[in-house]
Amino acid sequence: MLVFLALVTASLASAHPPSEPFEGHEVFRVQVEDENHLDVIRELASNYQIDFWKPDSVIQVQARSIVDFSVKAEDCVAVEDLLKQNKLQYEVLISNLRNEMEAQFDTWSRAAGHSYTKYNDWETIEAWTQQVANENPDLVSRSVIGTTFEGRPMYLLKVGKAKPNKPAIFMDCGFHAREWISPAFCQWFVREAVRTYGQEIHMTELLDELDFYVLPVVNIDGYVYTWTKDRMWRKTRSTQAGTSCVGTDPNRNFAAGWCEVGASTNPCSDTYCGPAPESEKETKALADFIRNNLSSIKAYLTFHSYSQMLLYPYSYTYNLPKNNVELNSLAKAAVKELASLHGTKYTYGPGASTIYLAAGGSDDWAYDQGIKYAFTFELRDRGRHGFLLPESQIRATCEETMLAVKLMAAYVLEHLY
Known part of the structure; x- marks a missing residue:
């Protein structure tokens, strides 16, 4: 019995990314009402090491908005005092970040190998891409579209019944390393496609008439880093001359208003746009494909977390896309369909006005390439767990998102161009 317990403990330890550095860190949600409040947030950002969760950086914080950020244990009292002195309304969403990280694995039974209802590390996902292709040769093929900065192959799964000249939908997950629910959805999508083909009429038709290109993890190096070194890492792991700071935000690295708004030229920033558009091997491989x-x-379709939003272009400008009315009505229908299963409420609209201005995003870039239907999902939740959504919510999150994606795919199939 003792040997068994020791084995279980060891496997749990290996399943958990390192979390000790986050002991006592708190996540605050603050109401920012006016310019004075904005000044307070800027003062906090310049005096303390604040990790902005939503929006992604201090430059995106606006008056009459809500901001979520994480604060180191030793700074929590000072930060709280400053908020109180300046009469900012706030709540503590997470009182101990380390505990929240451990609580992510709330299903406890860690099976060896791949699971669709657990968070899988990269080695497990990589092996799964091969296995799912081997087991479903009529529906799934695997290719490599590039390599990451650290030399890992970027696997793309093509899902669909073989037929010449098929239209396709491109889907990707795992742009930002810490958004673990995102890759979980890409894996779930592939599972549902192969599991229900020939059984369920809508999925069968979709796979007969469309191909789905699924990139399960874009930012593989960053994802590996969240499992081994820093659970809250966001960017790629590229290095460059002239700075000791590592990584670029891959979703600020596309040639769509590149680095104009909502992105940083500072290599140490979480929203660093990189030295040039497509400077990152990962974004270049995706764009080339x-x-x-x-x-x-x-x-x-690109999947992120968190905040329960369905966004469409543009994010780098307040200008609306040509087919704004169509995109808006499709988003409306998709979020209604999503809510029909578990009652999960999503907001929707153009990125800039619905969430914030941010240049260099993949959805804007894809739209500007001529892809009429370009959407970003911000999956669960709205901040209670933030990037640390418990495993017990993977199934429900993926099930409801699946409904929205199938509705959108059916729409695209009916409105080919």
Whole structure:
């Protein structure tokens, strides 16, 4: 019995990313009402090491908005005092970040190997991409579209019944390393596709008439780093001359208003846009693949977390896309369909006005390439757990998102161009 317990403890330890550095860290949610409040947030950001969760950086915080950020244990009292002195309304969403990280694995039974209802590390996902292709040769093929900065192959799964000249939908997950629920959804999508093909009429039709390109993790190096070194890492792991700071925000690295708004030129920032558009091997590989297959790709779907939003272009400008009315009505229908299962409420609209201005995003870039249907999902939740959504919510999150994606895919199929 003791040997068994020791084995269980060891496997749990290996399943958990390192969390000790986050002991006593708190996550605050603050109401920012006016310019004075904005000054307070800027003062906090310049005097303390604040990790902005939502929005992604201090430059995106606006008056009459809510901001979520994480604070180191030793700074919590000082931060709280400053908020109180300046009469900012706030609540503590997470009182101990380390405990919250451990609580993510709330299903406890750690099976060896891959699971669709657990968070899987990269090695497990990599092995799964091979296995799912081997087991479903009529529906799934695997290719490598590039390598990451650290030399890891970027696997793309093509899901669909073989047929010449098929239109396609491109889907990706795991742009930001700490958003673990995102890769979980890409894996779930593939599972549902192969599991229900030939059983369920809608999925069968979709796979007969469309191909789905699924990139399960874009930012693989960053994802590995969240499992081994720093659970809250966001960026890639690229290095460059002239700075000791590591990584670029891959979703600020596309040639769509690159680095104009909502992105930073500071390599130490979480929203660093990189030295040039597509400077990151990961974003370049993704963009090259889409450019090379532009004639067949009719929709682009990218999955992030958190905040329960369905966004469409533009994020780098307040200008609306040409087919704004169509995108808005499709988003409305998709969030209604999503809510029908578990009652999860999503907001929707153009990125800039719905969440914040941010340049260099993949959805804006895809739209500007001529892909009429480009959407960003911000999956669960709205901040109670933030980036640390418990495993017990993976199934429900993926089930409801699946409904929205199938509705959107059916729409695209009916409105080919």
